[in-house]
Amino acid sequence: MGAKKKADNKSNDKDPGKGKDDKKGGKVKGAQGVVVRHILCEKHSKKEEALAKIRENPTLDNFISVARTYSEDKAKQGGLLGLQRKGALAPEFEEVAFGLPESKGSNLNIGEAKTSFGYHLIVVEERK
Helix, strand or coil, X not given: CCCCCCEECCCCEECCCCCCECCCCCECCCCCEEEEEEEEECCHHHHHHHHHHXXXXXXXXXXXXXXXXXXXXXXXXXXXXXXEXXXXXXXXXHHHHCCCCECEXXXXXXXXXXXXXXXXXXXXXXXX
């Protein structure tokens, strides 16, 4: 099954890929690595429940808190996967992660992907 690509900018869902403006008014620049967090859920319904909790308070701190509660992977670290280079992630996950702008404070950009591991909610903290 292919990746579902959505960015959640609080009030609207858009493709996180090509042409996305960053907060400086430019395009999302290509990166060789991203510092990424995710929430992994085996079931779509659990992923949707986690997403609803995040939308109640769309901040990076809340994403980390929800990750500790809902994620079935890396929960103790708030979903932190650390710096990931191109080619190191599942292709569906990588396509979404490298297409997202950075999330800082209350500027939360969420991407979604479906991989063989399950359903992912993804945020990028830093692009390198």
